[in-house]
């Protein structure tokens with residue numbers, strides 16, 4: 001929640017946030033449309049180029065991909081064996097099917113590439129900048145506020161949870177599988193929501209006290225128009241090109 | 251600002267928290283003049299924070315009238331305008347720090363007031379410098395210590411150049427050095443302020459009048475005589491009367 005990816009310096013970070021959001025939507029949509037493995041590899045390469053252009057540290061990128069990897073591992077364990085189709089390898093009573101494996105490859109490449117696109121293009125801006133970008137894309141201010149506040153309150157709830165759990169542990173609470181533990185967790189959950197919503201109300205009050213009226217402003221300055229439009233056109237055209245190539249090849 | 255108009259005038263303000271038995275503010279009358287520097291010393295739960303939040307329009311009173319900087323406050327619109335002219339330092343700095351980095355947070359107010367990014371930056375840096383925390387500019391707010399957070403929150407409030415400051419327990423959890431910085435900063439200000447604190451030394455150093463609160467009412471310095479003395483008795487650390 002500390003927006004570490006956004007607090008770096010690169011050509012990508014200085015790009016107009018509006019352009020970045022539009023580009024992210026277009027390229028992700030294009031990636032989602034593709035089915036051919038070669039084309040998808042093309043998308044992965046392009047997303048890696050964008051990540052490189054944003055100068056994101058590989059370790060940080062990998063850390064953010066980790067939850068997705070677990071999800072993909074689960075898919076790889078189940079899908080190839082349960083999907084109907086021509087068997088690829090026979091392992092005793094179960095068969096590894098070709099369409100199953102293909103589907104897994106497909107899902108893996110697509111999800112990784114879309115996540116990378118968003119990391120390179122959207123995670124490189126702070127929440128306030130994202131708010132500004134959505135505002136100039138004419139997303140209603142109420143909706144932006146809702147979105148950004150949800151994001152802000154996730155970290156509020158998270159820190160309240162750690163505080164409560166710490167308090168319980170200091171008083172000798174050892175989590176186990178008994179009624180006492182479950183009851184303690186139920187109390188914790190209850191307190192969590194009471195406290196988080198109180199704090200959320202105070203944070204909002206504090207923002208109002210500092211002249212906040214639903215619109216976000218930022219300190220960031222962005223590079224002028226021509227470069228932005230060139231970037232948008234180039235990246236979007238490449239993505240669309242990949243879709244067209246696939247349709248023509250089929 | 252006209253000099254004969256009180257900065258704040260509360261008349262018969264009453265406020266009861268939903269679900270509470272007794273009113274937290276019960277017919278509060280308070281007038282603050284331009285030259286006033288007021289300290290409030292009162293027990294926990296006596297309604298000090300509620301009083302500040304009422305002045306800012308965060309708590310809507312059940313009865314009574316509020317005038318801030320000469321303007322009667324009736325609707326949310328009135329309060330919205332006044333909020334940028336009155337700076338409230340929240341009791342808990344964590345409620346106030348909202349942006350990822352210190353400089354973003356201090357600039358939040360000035361940007362909302364319509365400053366350009368360059369002006370906001372310049373203003374915010376000057377304030378950080380004045381409070382002796384220029385080195386924290388690029389720090390992550392939630393990784394700061396309690397005392398640092400409070401100074402950053404104060405900088406964020408002062409960056410809006412308020413005409414009146416309301417400080418809710420600014421000294422809680424501060425070490426002697428930071429407390430001195432804070433006291434020096436307050437004394438050097440040319441605007442009126444109200445400070446809530448439990449520390450007699452601090453309050454008497456930075457204010458010229460000391461009030462207390464009891465049963466939802468404000469006791470002004472004519473009604474209480476607060477002083478420091480060496481003997482001990484029950485509740486001795488709270489202001490009390492010697493009749």
Ligand SMILES: Nc1ncnc2c1ncn2[C@@H]1O[C@H](COP(=O)(O)OP(=O)(O)O)[C@@H](O)[C@H]1O
Nearest residue numbers: 267268270274293294295296297298299300301
């Ligand atoms: N958000 C709230 N909801 C309900 N009751 C509250 C709330 N905040 C404060 N109170 C009650 O109002 C009374 C005064 O609280 P407060 O103004 O915070 O006192 P102080 O700042 O003097 O310690 C307390 O009895 C407290 O329980």
Ligand SMILES: [Mg+2]
Nearest residue numbers: 298299341418
């Ligand atoms: Mg309080």
